[in-house]
Amino acid sequence: MQTNRQRIVIAESSQMLRKGLVQSINQLPYVDKVVELDDKQPIPEQLADYRPTIVIINPLLAGTGITAGLREFLNLDNSVHLVALVYTLFDQQYLQLYDAVITINDTQADIANKLKSLSNIKKIDTTENEELSDREKEILVTLVKGLSNKEIADYHNISIHTVITHRRNITRKLNIHSPSGLTVYAIVNNLVDLNDIKL
Amino acid sequence: MLARSVALSINADTKLSDLIDYDCHLLLVLNRFNIPLGFGDKTVHEVCTANHVDMDCFISIAQYLTNPDIVDTATFARLNPVSILTYLRNSHDYFLKRRLPDLREKLEDILKNAEENHKVSILKFFNDYSDEVHEHMAYENNTVFPYIEKLLKGKRSDGFSINEFVSNHSDIDEKITDLKHLIVKYVALPGDEYKITNFLFDLFLSEEDLYTHCFIENKALVPIMRKIEKQLNKA
Numbered sequence: 001m002q003t004n005r006q007r008i009v010i011a012e013s014s015q016m017l018r019k020g021l022v023q024s025i026n027q028l029p030y031v032d033k034v035v036e037l038d039d040k041q042p043i044p045e046q047l048a049d050y051r052p053t054i055v056i057i058n059p060l061l062a063g064t065g066i067t068a069g070l071r072e073f074l075n076l077d078n079s080v081h082l083v084a085l086v087y088t089l090f091d092q093q094y095l096q097l098y099d100a101v102i103t104i105n106d107t108q109a110d111i112a113n114k115l116k117s118l119s120n121i122k123k124i125d126t127t128e129n130e131e132l133s134d135r136e137k138e139i140l141v142t143l144v145k146g147l148s149n150k151e152i153a154d155y156h157n158i159s160i161h162t163v164i165t166h167r168r169n170i171t172r173k174l175n176i177h178s179p180s181g182l183t184v185y186a187i188v189n190n191l192v193d194l195n196d197i198k199l
Numbered sequence: 200m201l202a203r204s205v206a207l208s209i210n211a212d213t214k215l216s217d218l219i220d221y222d223c224h225l226l227l228v229l230n231r232f233n234i235p236l237g238f239g240d241k242t243v244h245e246v247c248t249a250n251h252v253d254m255d256c257f258i259s260i261a262q263y264l265t266n267p268d269i270v271d272t273a274t275f276a277r278l279n280p281v282s283i284l285t286y287l288r289n290s291h292d293y294f295l296k297r298r299l300p301d302l303r304e305k306l307e308d309i310l311k312n313a314e315e316n317h318k319v320s321i322l323k324f325f326n327d328y329s330d331e332v333h334e335h336m337a338y339e340n341n342t343v344f345p346y347i348e349k350l351l352k353g354k355r356s357d358g359f360s361i362n363e364f365v366s367n368h369s370d371i372d373e374k375i376t377d378l379k380h381l382i383v384k385y386v387a388l389p390g391d392e393y394k395i396t397n398f399l400f401d402l403f404l405s406e407e408d409l410y411t412h413c414f415i416e417n418k419a420l421v422p423i424m425r426k427i428e429k430q431l432n433k434a
């Protein structure tokens with residue numbers, strides 16, 4: 001058995017193009033999930049809900065004004081593969097920010113090959129400090145006590161958006177994704193007392 | 200689990216014992232197709248015939264489990280639904296009656312000397328997870344699979360459709376992954392390290408096993424159901 005699983009997110013405003021791409025990608029055996037993003041909400045916000053390993057994005061949606069710091073803008077760490085989906089001419093310099101480029105002239109086999117070679121490289125993000133910050137620990141405590149995002153925001157006097165960012169960073173750093181898993185983490189690290197939470 | 204540089208392409212003439220040597224996880228597939236051990240030098244074709252197992256289905260699943268990269272999952276939709284259902288039902292039985300109770304027993308054992316609050320929270324976590332898996336698989340056994348069996352007899356039943364299953368179908372391996380990380384990274388359990396390692400091996404295996412189980416449901420069962428629904432709608 002192999003553990004090669006790719007979670008792919010596609011950000012492209014043309015629905016036709018998106019659907020076509022989803023269809024051909026969905027059949028690849030190492031693809032676990034394909035998620036489509038629309039342009040109704042800011043892309044970085046939508047990306048936050050998934051844990052993609054590959055992001056295929058039309059550079060126009062990523063903002064062509066950006067020449068560096070694309071990952072920061074999209075809020076993606078270095079372990080995520082970034083693929084440009086291109087159907088107009090782009091400055092080569094700009095496309096260098098991407099790990100691969102898919103054009104609309106690519107055949108299904110071309111696309112499969114490009115994704116295959118990406119999926120064989122496991123990038124590990126080494127830039128991040130994996131320790132939770134004090135703030136994140138505080139958020140985690142209110143989280144495992146069962147408070148909603150809104151309640152956590154009110155309690156800490158921060159916006160819901162900030163709460164969501166904190167939650168995302170907490171689960172990413174700890175690599176624990178279920179609420180009940182986070183509860184166990186908080187208990188064994190003495191962040192909360194067993195009696196303080198309704199198990 | 201072991202990275203292999205050479206992919207094995209399985210066909211009717213492959214010796215079953217070579218297959219097991221190549222990837223020992225396939226032993227579980229034998230169980231699920233009710234193929235007993237002691238098959239000597241028989242080929243896949245011979246063993247499947249002797250045990251009334253659908254060979255296409257066996258090969259597709261075995262190939263996916265050993266080398267997913269060389270499988271075209273689009274071909275899954277052509278597999279025989281009855282065989283897929285047998286495989287999935289037997290897998291459910293195995294998870295619910297064997298794997299989960301076994302994991303629980305081993306977990307209790309390695310938690311014996313742990314601090315009380317560690318023990319309570321981790322066991323609670325596992326029990327909740329176990330309930331979740333029971334619920335997930337009971338829904339498939341009692342609602343989804345019977346629906347498919349009805350479809351196969353040409354009967355449409357109102358009030359349920361494949362889309363409903365798809366939208367309800369959740370991942371069930373996430374919490375096992377969490378438990379794995381908790382024990383490897385965050386909980387220093389006192390006691391027999393070999394037992395803990397043993398338990399972790401089981402968790403890694405279960406995680407993979409549950410993942411591939413879901414994958415087969417999503418990429419084989421779902422397209423098959425869609426095809427049958429379409430045919431019945433036309434009729």
Ligand SMILES: [Fe+2]
Nearest residue numbers: 336339412416
């Ligand atoms: Fe299942």
Ligand SMILES: [Fe+2]
Nearest residue numbers: 339368413416
């Ligand atoms: Fe399932």
